[in-house]
Amino acid sequence: MLSLILPTYNEADNILEMIPILRDTLSEIEYEIIIVDDNSPDGTWKVAQELSKDMDNVHVLRRVDRRGLSSAVIDGFLVAKGDVLSVMDADGQHDHTILPEIYSSVLDNKGVAIGSRYIEGGSVGEWDERRFLMSRIATKLAKKLCAVSVKDPMSGFFAVHRSVFEKALPKLNPKGFKILLDILVHVPKQTEAKEIPFTFSVRHHGESKLSWKVQIEFLEYLYDVTIGKIIPLVFVKYCLVGSLGVIVHVAAFTAISMAFKNGSDLTFSGFSFSVIGATETAILFNFWLNNIWTFSNSRLRGISIFTGLLKFNGACLFGALANYAVSAFLFSNGFPELASVIVGAFTGVIWNYTMNRMFTWKQ
Numbered sequence: 001m002l003s004l005i006l007p008t009y010n011e012a013d014n015i016l017e018m019i020p021i022l023r024d025t026l027s028e029i030e031y032e033i034i035i036v037d038d039n040s041p042d043g044t045w046k047v048a049q050e051l052s053k054d055m056d057n058v059h060v061l062r063r064v065d066r067r068g069l070s071s072a073v074i075d076g077f078l079v080a081k082g083d084v085l086s087v088m089d090a091d092g093q094h095d096h097t098i099l100p101e102i103y104s105s106v107l108d109n110k111g112v113a114i115g116s117r118y119i120e121g122g123s124v125g126e127w128d129e130r131r132f133l134m135s136r137i138a139t140k141l142a143k144k145l146c147a148v149s150v151k152d153p154m155s156g157f158f159a160v161h162r163s164v165f166e167k168a169l170p171k172l173n174p175k176g177f178k179i180l181l182d183i184l185v186h187v188p189k190q191t192e193a194k195e196i197p198f199t200f201s202v203r204h205h206g207e208s209k210l211s212w213k214v215q216i217e218f219l220e221y222l223y224d225v226t227i228g229k230i231i232p233l234v235f236v237k238y239c240l241v242g243s244l245g246v247i248v249h250v251a252a253f254t255a256i257s258m259a260f261k262n263g264s265d266l267t268f269s270g271f272s273f274s275v276i277g278a279t280e281t282a283i284l285f286n287f288w289l290n291n292i293w294t295f296s297n298s299r300l301r302g303i304s305i306f307t308g309l310l311k312f313n314g315a316c317l318f319g320a321l322a323n324y325a326v327s328a329f330l331f332s333n334g335f336p337e338l339a340s341v342i343v344g345a346f347t348g349v350i351w352n353y354t355m356n357r358m359f360t361w362k363q
């Protein structure tokens with residue numbers, strides 16, 4: 001049986017056209033269609049629910065708490081009944097006439113079949129220069145990561161055998177658009193993949209949801225499955241935020257100390273006050289940026305921002321103490337000055353990163 005997932009976000013007009021077309025195309029096959037809609041403002045889920053009332057093999061999964069193409073496809077596959085799990089754009093861009101061939105290929109090879117734009121006979125159709133270039137670069141990078149060699153790992157039109165999907169499932173990353181790539185990265189090497197050419201056509205209605213955010217998620221994904229296995233991306237982000245924090249610290253110190261200056265002299269108490277003020281300013285800045293960016297997955301909102309900020313202050317204080325303890329220990333045991341300071345600073349960063357990860361933004 002074929003389970004066809006149609007992920008949708010604001011595709012009400014398209015879905016009305018697609019279902020009758022697919023019914024004709026799949027008339028010789030045992031199939032079900034699962035529309036996974038993320039509570040579209042245009043009411044796609046409602047249109048889909050109406051359609052499904054007259055068709056026993058059309059189902060609707062309306063998700064109210066989540067967004068995203070990859071996770072919609074994964075959720076669709078998880079409720080599917082078929083042994084062949086497939087997905088296509090709901091906007092008419094994918095050539096439905098090759099669906100039966102995609103299906104029979106997977107029945108045959110028990111692996112993967114891909115509607116491909118980059119093999120002989122396929123094409124991307126009418127794309128502007130920019131999108132074409134982006135897609136070529138993304139495809140080139142993506143190909144290097146796949147366990148099996150294919151020409152179009154970024155296609156949104158494919159089918160996979162249930163057994164293969166289940167093997168990859170525990171490792172899948174539900175962010176962004178790159179569901180096929182993610183599956184191809186995590187399948188066993190001997191998995192067979194067949195590509196079937198098609199021409200990517202223009203959207204029937206509405207507009208693409210492939211935003212700049214989705215493109216950044218793709219770059220983060222590439223990092224995650226390569227260097228990220230050794231140095232996690234959140235740690236890199238945390239260090240970047242920390243470096244910006246140093247700039248904020250210096251700027252805040254300059255501004256605050258101006259108020260205490262008598263000519264060009266700064267008293268010791270004025271200096272101390274400025275350092276404390278600058279430190280807290282940098283802490284506030286780091287907390288804010290870490291909250292919305294580094295740890296955006298477990299972002300704190302409302303009242304928990306205040307408790308989070310307290311924990312963050314605590315973690316930073318402990319980090320500073322660890323920093324001091326380690327560098328003082330090394331220095332008093334004969335280590336060179338600069339080496340002691342650097343090792344101490346690193347210890348402090350790793351210490352407060354670990355504490356913040358465990359306590360402030362625990363997953």
Ligand code: GDD
Pocket residue numbers: 006007008009010011036037038067068069072088089090091093135154155156157177178207208209210
């Ligand atoms: N449920 C759900 N949630 N569906 C979504 C979401 C979402 O957040 N975002 C997009 N979709 C649905 C769209 O409604 C559409 O049916 C399908 O996923 C593909 O989205 P498009 O917005 O049409 O993407 P595209 O045509 O620009 O991109 C195509 O080409 C890419 C590679 O060049 C797609 O086929 C991509 O999957 C593919 O990676």
Ligand code: MN
Pocket residue numbers: 089091093203208
């Ligand atoms: Mn599309």
